[in-house]
Amino acid sequence: MFRNVSRFVRPMGARAYAIPVENVTREWRCKVDGEETAEKVEKMLAEVQGTLPKAAKVQRLVCKAEWDYKILTTVPLADFGKWKEGGFKPEESFISKLKSTSGVSNVASQSYVFESKKN
Numbered sequence: 001m002f003r004n005v006s007r008f009v010r011p012m013g014a015r016a017y018a019i020p021v022e023n024v025t026r027e028w029r030c031k032v033d034g035e036e037t038a039e040k041v042e043k044m045l046a047e048v049q050g051t052l053p054k055a056a057k058v059q060r061l062v063c064k065a066e067w068d069y070k071i072l073t074t075v076p077l078a079d080f081g082k083w084k085e086g087g088f089k090p091e092e093s094f095i096s097k098l099k100s101t102s103g104v105s106n107v108a109s110q111s112y113v114f115e116s117k118k119n
Contacts, residue, residue, distance in 0.1 A: 024080040025114035026088055029070040030098055030107045037103035038062055041069050044097055048090045055079050074114050084111075 032038045042060070049058060053075050061070040075083060083089070091109060098107045 019113065020115075021077050021113050023074050023114050024077055025072050025074040025112055026083075026091070027070055027072050027110045027112070028091065028094065028098070028107075029068065029109070031105045032067045032069050033103040033105075034067065035064075037101070038067070038069055040101055041098065041104065044094065044101075045071055048094050051090045053079055053083050072114065080111075 030041070032041060045058075045060065052058060052073055055075050057074045059072040059074070061072065062068070088109070095107055095109060098104050
């Protein structure tokens with residue numbers, strides 16, 4: 001039962017990662033009240049896309065049934081620390097603009113590991 005555990009055991013204080021990390025995603029998300037508001041957010045995204053890290057891959061997800069709007073900015077782990085230290089620029093101004101836009105609610109952000117898996 002425990003024969004494979006030793007490969008994850010490390011000296012006291014050392015950290016073993018069982019989940020490999022190559023890319024980290026910063027998600028900006030909100031609810032919009034319909035198509036017109038989603039179009040406003042789309043324009044706001046277009047305005048800031050050029051200010052995101054050069055290595056970033058940007059994806060946009062919109063659920064038209066629930067009107068969830070998500071922007072996923074994925075960067076290599078090597079670039080993530082520098083972007084985080086800079087406050088995820090332009091996150092602060094973008095989030096502020098989202099919060100002040102009529103029809104936008106539940107604005108939040110989150111970081112997580114994002115990897116594509118092959119079948």
